[in-house]
Amino acid sequence: EVQVLESGGGLVQPGGSLRLSCAASGFTFSSYDMSWVRQAPGKGLEWVSGISGSGGSTFYAESVKGRFTISRDNSKSMVFLQMNSLRAEDTAIFYCAKSRVGCSGGSCSALDSWGQGTLVTVSS
Amino acid sequence: QSALTQPASVSGSPGQSITISCSGTSRDVGGYNYVSWYQQHPGKAPKLMIYDVTNRPSGVSNRFSGSKSGKTASLTISGLQAEDEADYYCSSYTSRSNTVFGGGTKLTVL
Numbered sequence: 001e002v003q004v005l006e007s008g009g010g011l012v013q014p015g016g017s018l019r020l021s022c023a024a025s026g027f028t029f030s031s032y033d034m035s036w037v038r039q040a041p042g043k044g045l046e047w048v049s050g051i052s053g054s055g056g057s058t059f060y061a062e063s064v065k066g067r068f069t070i071s072r073d074n075s076k077s078m079v080f081l082q083m084n085s086l087r088a089e090d091t092a093i094f095y096c097a098k099s100r101v102g103c104s105g106g107s108c109s110a111l112d113s114w115g116q117g118t119l120v121t122v123s124s
Numbered sequence: 125q126s127a128l129t130q131p132a133s134v135s136g137s138p139g140q141s142i143t144i145s146c147s148g149t150s151r152d153v154g155g156y157n158y159v160s161w162y163q164q165h166p167g168k169a170p171k172l173m174i175y176d177v178t179n180r181p182s183g184v185s186n187r188f189s190g191s192k193s194g195k196t197a198s199l200t201i202s203g204l205q206a207e208d209e210a211d212y213y214c215s216s217y218t219s220r221s222n223t224v225f226g227g228g229t230k231l232t233v234l
Binding site for chain 1: 127170171172181211213221223225226227228
């Protein structure tokens with residue numbers, strides 16, 4: 001069974017940093033792109049960042065480019081999101097999600113397994 | 125990258141069909157056949173319902189179907205059931221190799 005579990009959320013002051021982790025199991029981790037998607041309280045989904053299966057390619061939304069860094073450790077089946085210079089508007093539930101089975105290229109934008117999310121609150 | 129445009133809400137009675145639209149640009153919806161649809165119930169993680177415009181993942185009811193014309197994609201739910209009441213989001217691959225979501229549509233089953 002595919003499982004994705006996020007951790008590392010919490011309360012942080014504006015300008016601070018936080019590192020989110022995502023542990024995956026039940027599939028050949030290195031074969032799949034992974035993404036982070038966030039959802040501000042009462043708002044819609046926002047794609048944040050993605051990383052290729054090898055980790056060689058990374059992608060970011062304009063809203064986080066230069067502040068967030070995505071990475072992965074295929075030996076541990078984990079993906080990370082390092083978040084720096086956090087702002088109040090970054091307050092959200094952050095979901096880790098796996099690209100769907102059998103995808104290639106742009107088709108890997110479809111995310112077929114999601115964790116339950118971890119809440120990040122940026123406030124003084 | 126601006127969010128894709130969806131209606132804020134739609135409603136229908138049990139047994140009826142509804143359609144949710146998702147409008148983008150030539151740099152996303154209009155440029156690629158990589159539109160996905162997600163269902164999200166309150167307090168739950170999103171669930172993939174449609175990928176690559178028209179395809180259903182294994183286990184998703186065939187009451188859900190997707191289509192696209194130009195820069196607008198659509199999700200149709202036929203034979204509406206109470207359990208379909210949820211928020212629905214479209215997403216698309218973009219020319220920047222990113223993904224963009226729509227603002228979401230709240231479906232109410234009357």
